[in-house]
Amino acid sequence: MGDLFCDAVNSRFDLSCRTTAFESGAEYLRDWMSFVSLCLVCAAVSKLAIAQAAENGDGSPSLPGTSMELEEAVYHLNAYPGVFMPPNDAEEILFAARKYIEDRESAAYVPDREISRLVRIGEMLSHFGKFAFFCAAACAADRGFERAFIALHGGEDSPFPSLGSVRDLFSLAFPDKEPDWLTDQSSLENRLIFTPAPQDKPGLMRPLSLRPGAQSYALGGQYISRGITLYCDVIDGSGEKENALFADRQLGAAKAALHKLRLRTQPRLCILSGERGSGKKLTLQLLAYEESVRFILLNLDALPESAVLEDLADELLSLALLDGFCLAVQTQSREPDARAERLLTLIKPYKLGVFLLMGAVRANIAPEGYLITRVKYPELDLEQSISFWKEFSAGDGLGGLDCTQLASKYRLTPGKIKSVLQTAADMAENQNMPISEKLISEAVLHSNTGRLSEIADRIEAFYTWGDLILGEASKQQLRDVCDRITYRHLVESEWGFARKSTYGNGISILLYGPPGTGKTMSAQVIAGELGLPLYRINLAQIISKYIGETAKNLDTVFSEAKSSNVILFFDEADALFAKRTDVKNSNDRHANSESSYLLQKIEEYSGVSILATNLANNFDEAFRRRIHYMIHINMPGPARRLELWNSFIPPEAPLAPEVDLRVFAENLEISGSVIKSAVLQAAYFAASENKEIGMAHFAKAIRRELQKLGKSEPHILSSI
Secondary structure (H helix, E strand, C coil): CCHHHHHHHHCCCCHHHCCCCCCCHHHHHHHHHHHHHHHHHHHHHHHHHHHHHHHCCCCCCCCCCCCCCHHHHHHHHHHCCCCCCCHHHHHHHHHHHHHHHHHHHHHCCCCCCCCCHHHHHHHHCCHHHHHHHHHHHHHHHCHHHHHHHHHHCCCCCCCCCEHHHHHHHHHHHCCCCCCCCCCCCCCHHHHHHECCCCCCCCHHHCECCECHHHHHHHCCCCCCCHHHHHHEEEECCCCCCCCCHHHHHHHHHHHHHHHHHCCCCCCEEEEEECCCCCCHHHHHHHHHHHHCCCEEEEEHHHCCCCCCHHHHHHHHHHHHHHCCCEEEEEECCCCCCHHHHHHHHHHHHHCCCEEEEECCCCCCCCCCCCEEEEEECCCCCHHHHHHHHHHHHCCCCCCCCCHHHHHHHCCCCHHHHHHHHHHHHHHHHHCCCCCCHHHHHHHHHHHHCCCHHHHEEEECCCCCHHHCCCCHHHHHHHHHHHHHHHCHHHHHHHCCHHHHCCCCCCEEEEEECCCCCCHHHHHHHHHHHHCCCEEEECHHHHCCCCCCHHHHHHHHHHHHHHHHCCEEEECCCHHHHCCCCCCCCHHHHHHHHHHHHHHHHHHHCCCEEEEEECCHHHCCHHHHHHCCEEEECCCCCHHHHHHHHHHCCCCCCCECCCCCHHHHHHHCCCCHHHHHHHHHHHHHHHHHHCCCECHHHHHHHHHHHHHHCCCCCCHHHHCC
16 A cells, blocks of 8 residues: 555654653544544545546446445545545555554553543443444544534534434445444433434434533533532542541441442442441542542432433443543431432443442341342440540640530431530631630531421520429439439540440430329439530321331430430320230230330430329339339429529519518418419519519418419418
8 A cells, every 4th residue: 555555644643653652631632533534535535536437437336335425525625635545545544544543442451551531431331332422422532523424414514423424434434344223222322422312313313412411521621510510529548547446447448349330340339338427438538538539429318209210321321431430429308218229220230339328227128139238337335436536626726625425415427426516616706705615516516406396395594403392312312314324435435334224325214103293303303414415206196007117206306316316305295105904905005015026226316305294103114114213203292392482582572571482381281383384483473563562462372373383272361
């Protein structure tokens, strides 16, 4: 072929680079555009030769797969001037050109060398799909190719190559290979590269236009849709490497799973399960740092119901297959999520490994055919929790905190400990004050109450020990409860009692006694002393007549409380925890089952549960054994009643000189709540008369309170 070969190929390729890998995707695309240009010129010149032979009466040479008009080469030859060649040299020249590209592609596969994204794309496609991709990419990169393909289509004004015209060129360039019809709708070409065929242009008329992602990749960019931007995070190895602390075992298991996932021999799923902030996302960050892998993490919980999973799956596949991302999906939902299963089903045929970050392990999360690796992130023990408080509070003015006390009080995951400390530090800076445990408590409350407010009522804990007028024995038991939290580290960790515990490490308290004696106030004092928010469970939203619903609601309560670090207060708890009945029918069995389930949840709960009831006899022996503290809040005697009367009257209130509260304290056996209501009502009676609060006002108010309770008027009131 001699000079003709040199002129035709050297005008488009630098043959001195034949054994050199492509330095960039732009260089790779440029050589492919030159090859497509050469194919167009060969086809056009061949048709001109056919026309000349026909005019000379020599007949028409047979060139299968070409169907161009005589003038079709004009536009492209103007944009990319070519060298005339006889038809019998076209095959040899095109073979030499494609061999040049193949040699440079092969040179890219050497150890420790990053493969160009376009080389990776071409490797995954069929021979025809790869050629079609670069024909379409050439049109996207240079309008001269648009004009050439418009001419190739017989003048039809379409800027994209058609399936028919690309097949024509493919037959010239690759006579030894069978062209493809692109009929497999699940192929990578149709899923990720080319837009779907319009209904008005089927078959060979189909325009081969690139999807936005594929076109962006071809031109050296990276396309990420709004959906991916809003609901996905990119995790790479940039930034400072964080300390895994106690997650070494989980990191090692996840690393082993990653190596298998990247082999792509079959669909694999690595499930990382644990509470929010337990270290699942940190594991991905450490993998990215140590294994030089990038993750695209989809937050399934933030995804709107209107999202089209098929489109989302296609884009995730593009990022994984075309750009080398490893896929990860996160959800904290404890209910089976059909969308997660559907997404995994759509990805499954491509044998991509997926990391699934979950709040709880469910056996039915993955479609059939996935090999599953499970990595669990357990709750921190007290010693580990102290280590994280110390790790995250080091520096930035946080070093003076009592980390042992904080770890004993708040059962948080590592991520939540870090978030709480950052929030508290910001609050301290905004308020121009040093960080304190009070700010820590506020930060815990602000960041962890979650959905609990939807199913429970917050009670402000503004009472202190001074406000609590109880018998000394009851008061001491309440202090014992608080000491159990305060000295948890000493007893459980340093003295080793945590190893002897067979149940959860929370505390359950039963407050029992007549109405109005101070059970709710006692719960508030405990919450205030411990610095923990107090939530009263709304029983109307918990109890359900439908079998299984009450247990489901209880599970939600304890799950939310666990993540919120609150004290659960079940007022009038006998409605839920009443003495279990003999089994006489299915309803009895259902009630007993719910009672047993509740006992189990109380034992598992790592926080504080307070139950208040008027009728302690309603609790059976098994229940009593599982309660840590049973504190009797009894009716106050005369001395305590006098304290209560005096405590409810503010110093600035105008009392008449004749008022003698001992008369009421010694003669009326009423609870603290009745006394409080009577004092307030007496004040309003006096105010309406513009007088000081006198004995008559107190007597009138007491009569009103006793009537509400359905009690008769004592003789002592008739004399006042």
